[in-house]
Amino acid sequence: MVEETKLLYEGKAKKVYETNDPNLLIIYFKDDATAFNGKKHEIIDEKGALNKAITTKVFQWLEECGIKTHFVEENSGREIVVKRLKMIPVEVVVRNIAAGSIAKRLGLKQGEKLPRPILEYYYKSDELDDPWINEDHITAFGWADEETLKKIREIAFKVNECLREKFDKAGIILVDFKLEFGFDNEGNLVLGDEFTPDGSRLWDKETGEVLDKDRFRRDLGDLIEGYEKILMKISRV
Numbered sequence: 185m186v187e188e189t190k191l192l193y194e195g196k197a198k199k200v201y202e203t204n205d206p207n208l209l210i211i212y213f214k215d216d217a218t219a220f221n222g223k224k225h226e227i228i229d230e231k232g233a234l235n236k237a238i239t240t241k242v243f244q245w246l247e248e249c250g251i252k253t254h255f256v257e258e259n260s261g262r263e264i265v266v267k268r269l270k271m272i273p274v275e276v277v278v279r280n281i282a283a284g285s286i287a288k289r290l291g292l293k294q295g296e297k298l299p300r301p302i303l304e305y306y307y308k309s310d311e312l313d314d315p316w317i318n319e320d321h322i323t324a325f326g327w328a329d330e331e332t333l334k335k336i337r338e339i340a341f342k343v344n345e346c347l348r349e350k351f352d353k354a355g356i357i358l359v360d361f362k363l364e365f366g367f368d369n370e371g372n373l374v375l376g377d378e379f380t381p382d383g384s385r386l387w388d389k390e391t392g393e394v395l396d397k398d399r400f401r402r403d404l405g406d407l408i409e410g411y412e413k414i415l416m417k418i419s420r421v
């Protein structure tokens with residue numbers, strides 16, 4: 185059995201533990217909801233358990249699509265066991281529909297379909313508020329090389345195709361999402377982190393209702409109700 189040994193890192197919505205196996209980590213999903221780089225913060229009962237269940241289902245979908253992820257297995261209530269990766273400090277965002285920062289930055293209408301899926305990079309830094317960057321920043325500062333970026337792009341679009349179809353079957357529109365990548369101990373590029381409604385936008389296909397963390401960011405309604413709807417819908421696919 186995998187057992188937690190020491191807290192490695194605590195983020196805004198997760199804790200990561202080392203375990204008795206040097207190649208495995210445990211991710212614990214917290215009940216904290218934050219937005220605007222932590223300026224808005226609340227503890228929301230059940231959020232951690234829902235995020236764990238949603239991320240587990242999505243990683244299983246990705247495995248069905250042949251995408252390598254760090255997911256190993258579910259652990260207790262709100263934990264998953266994952267492969268230890270050396271993370272690249274870059275957030276990879278894929279967008280199908282305009283919402284959030286791209287709508288603001290480029291003057292697009294919320295809900296406008298993009299001409300094709302668009303990939304963006306952000307530098308993972310809380311102090312700097314995760315600034316927008318391009319491939320040149322990433323290679324110049326040595327966060328990843330060109331070959332790795334090419335692979336990341338391929339995998340991220342493959343993830344998009346896979347999840348767009350799965351969410352569609354569940355009656356959900358995949359608007360956008362954020363991914364993080366790392367290398368396992370054999371040097372393979374692997375998808376890490378999580379896939380939850382904290383880091384993606386998911387809208388009800390029939391009603392257009394926002395089901396993701398924008399409910400909290402923009403005071404659109406009860407967060408848990410949205411997350412529960414997502415889990416219920418995706419559990420059927």
Ligand code: TMP
Nearest residue numbers: 283284285306314360361362383384385
């Ligand atoms: P944005 O519209 O705020 O740039 O976010 C795009 C998507 O990526 C949205 O689903 C939220 C997710 N995201 C994160 O989860 N963390 C981040 O730091 C960033 C930049 C985006």
Ligand code: ASP
Nearest residue numbers: 196218219220221222382
């Ligand atoms: N999770 C980030 C924060 O705490 C960004 C966001 O989701 O709005 O600000």
